[in-house]
């Protein structure tokens with residue numbers, strides 16, 4: 001859950017990054033509160049990875065200011081605090097001839113973490129059986145798990161994950177989000193880039209949508225729904241032959257009936273009319289057997305914001 005103490009783990013003020021005349025990121029303002037999981041979404045080339053590199057201090061902004069964990073990420077003298085930051089890049093690649101065990105031992109030394117913790121993490125990500133095999137023999141999903149294990153070394157307070165579930169099978173994805181939940185319970189802040197919007201919905205506190213280097217929308221899912229102005233859908237199951245009778249007063253309440261047959265009616269309404277409509281529906285008593293509500297999905301919200309920018 002979002003920590004309400006107003007402490008931001010990441011703050012970007014008017015950050016731009018240009019490569020020669022190419023604007024990879026333009027005037028980005030972003031605040032990620034401590035303990036929050038924010039998803040960064042956007043088309044290919046929208047600027048998500050560039051933003052992560054800026055936050056990590058791997059590249060310098062052309063203009064604007066960045067603060068992570070209260071520090072300037074570009075300050076090379078601040079090596080010590082990097083122990084508190086974990087990063088999983090999009091296309092993970094390690095020395096091909098080293099085994100998983102050797103690689104995690106190497107990263108454990110770099111992060112000044114006990115080797116045994118590295119081994120524990122390999123076991124946690126499901127690489128116990130494969131840790132003595134060379135990296136070059138690993139499948140894409142196994143490489144990704146090893147990348148995740150190295151990102152988790154040192155109990156990071158801030159985790160940056162670029163497409164963390166790419167290559168993972170469905171069971172491994174579920175396991176990944178279990179790990180993320182545990183980290184969040186320990187207070188970690190997570191910024192996660194993904195194109196798999198459906199799996200993000202249940203996990204994120206907030207979503208930032210990027211397009212052509214700019215932030216075009218940001219907020220909780222409910223805030224984004226309000227900004228997008230998409231209708232809420234309802235599916236009502238009624239006693240046989242009662243649908244028209246129940247639909248009539250709902251039309252007068254600004255609901256748009258989209259489908260109607262003997263036992264079902266489907267409608268769309270403004271999200272703020274929901275309770276008023278439900279009160280009307282409940283007046284029908286036992287003639288109404290079920291009401292299902294469908295909020296707009298992150299996929300639908302993303303499509304709305306992308307279209308608005310003509311993407």
Ligand SMILES: Nc1ncnc2c1ncn2[C@@H]1O[C@H](COP(=O)(O)OP(=O)(O)OP(=O)(O)O)[C@@H](O)[C@H]1O
Pocket residue numbers: 019022023024042043044045046047048049050051090
């Ligand atoms: N080193 C670089 N030199 C020149 N242009 C770059 C460089 N890195 C990124 N870009 C450009 O900046 C823009 C943003 O790229 P970025 O990798 O941040 O996008 P992304 O949102 O992460 O995309 P994807 O979803 O495909 O990973 C793109 O137009 C890309 O071509």
